[in-house]
Amino acid sequence: MTLVDDLDxxxxxxxxxxxxxxxxxxxxxxISPYIxxxxxxxxxxxxxxxxxxxxxxxxxxxxxxxxxxYAKYAAKRLWGxxxxxxxxx
Numbered sequence: 001m002t003l004v005d006d007l008d009x010x011x012x013x014x015x016x017x018x019x020x021x022x023x024x025x026x027x028x029x030x031i032s033p034y035i036x037x038x039x040x041x042x043x044x045x046x047x048x049x050x051x052x053x054x055x056x057x058x059x060x061x062x063x064x065x066x067x068x069x070y071a072k073y074a075a076k077r078l079w080g081x082x083x084x085x086x087x088x089x
Contacts, residue, residue, distance in 0.1 A: 007055070011053045011055075011063075012047070014053050014063065014065060015047045015051045015053055015065075016047070018051050018065065018067055019045045019047060019050075019051060022045060022067070022069055023045065025069070029072070030072070031069045031070060031071055031072060032069075032070035032071065032072050033070065034046075034050065034069075034070060035070060050067060050068065051065065051066075051067040052065060052066045052067070053065040054066075
């Protein structure tokens with residue numbers, strides 16, 4: 001196994017855990033399910049399209065991830081940032 005394989009596995013695992021948490025929130029009816037924008041029907045989370053994980057070019061131990069979810073209430077989409085082991089500035 002190479003470093004690239006390990007990195008790919010790590011990124012997949014981060015995406016998988018984020019997706020699991022989102023799915024749990026959907027099951028608990030805290031947030032709404034994902035919607036196919038063309039058919040307006042519910043759809044599963046797509047790890048390639050719905051959750052992005054990018055490794056910092058400056059700090060090789062820093063990873064940024066972005067995801068969206070559908071809120072149950074008036075807000076359609078909320079965007080945020082989650083940081084591990086570092087204070088938010």
